[in-house]
Amino acid sequence: MLTLSTMTNSQQLPAGSELNDLKIKFFCTNWGMQESWDSFCAKAKAAGYDGVETWLPGNEEERAAMFSAFEKYGLEFIFLNSGNGKDFESYLDNFTQNLQRVVSYKPVLVNCHTGKDHFSFGQNQALIAAAAAISRESGIPVVHETHRGRFSFAAHITKEYLEKIPDLRLTLDISHWCNVHESMLGDQEAAVSLALSRTDHIHTRVGFPEGPQVNDPRAPEWKDVLEQHLEWWDGVVGAKIKQGGSLLTITPEFGPPDYMPTLPYTRQPVSSQWDINVYMMNLLKARYGKK
Structure with a gap:
């Protein structure tokens, strides 16, 4: 965990931020996890993560193993949530039931797809309203991820929701918008700025116009793309400071194959998902400084 009390001159925060x-x-994503919860959590703790972001396991035995590992290694947790159904009404019922279940475990927050x-x-607004009611009742923050296929799939569409729903808060995964708009969003500044100001949680994956995940953000050919994402994330930090926020959560969320590009025939990933996510965490720790 970082406490942001100082920042180097290289950090570009919005003017007027104090x-x-x-x-x-x-938080460490368990997307692509191939090991036991105990082994995974030991590795996450050793790498320097404060917690884990995951879906609530449906299996009671796995849930017990997960919570035991969280407690053993002193890790906090964020849960993801979504819904399913053949039509809107069944989706709404499933979405709310799932959310009521996950808030009962008292996560740091719930990140909703x-x-x-x-x-x-109106339908998506009803889902957002149902989530807000559960959040108020439970006291658990609920945020909504900018994601392809969801209400928030595009910058200009999300802008309309943010304008019409004042208490709507986001998980910013802006890599999706780079892909959807096939651009680095230079012509969507108003929508992006509004989204940055309403973000409580960030997925720090780096997208580009042709996809939601570069093959390796450490590679020099992605320098400009990475810098653009860093500027966006700085904007979130600056907005949080300006608003007097006390907590910002971040999950480096580069994914495994097939999100991670692979070599043909062998399907070997071209980079290490684990190493990239740890790199992203350490990059941001260094960028925002320790007290």
């Missing part, structure tokens, strides 16, 4: 004790916590890109504005 530093405070904004805490930044880093909310709605569908083909649902109407």
Whole structure:
């Protein structure tokens, strides 16, 4: 965990931002996990993560193993949530039932994959309202991820929701928008700026116009793309400081194959998912500084 009390001159925060004790916590995705919860959590703790972001396991035995590992290694947790159903009404029922279940475990927050890109504005708004009611009742923050296929699949569409729903808060995974708009969003500044100001949680994956994940953000050919993402994330930090926020959570979320490009025939991943995510965490720890 970082406490943001100082920042080097290289950090580009919005003009007028004043530093405070904004805490930044880093969570490890278990996407692609191929080992036991105990082994995975030991590795996450040793790498320097504060917690884990995951879906709640449906199997009771696996849930017990997961919570035991969280406690053993002193890790906090964020849960993901979504819905399923053949139509909107069944989706709404499933979404709310799932959310009520996950908040009962008292995660740091719940990150929702909310709605569908083909649902109407009113339908997606009803899902957001249902999540807000559960959040108020439980006291657990609920945020909604910018994600392809969801209500928030595009910058200009999300802007309309943010304008019409004042308490809507986001998980920013802006890599999706780079892919959807096939650009680095230079012509979507108003929508992006509004999204940055309403973000409580970040997925720090690096996207580009032709895809939601570069093959390796450490490679020099992605320098400009990485720098653009860093500027966006700086904008979130600056907005949090300006708003007097006390906590920002970050999950480096580069994915495994097939999100990670692979070599043909052998399907060997071209980079190490684990190493990239640890790199992203350490890059941001260095960027935002330790007290």
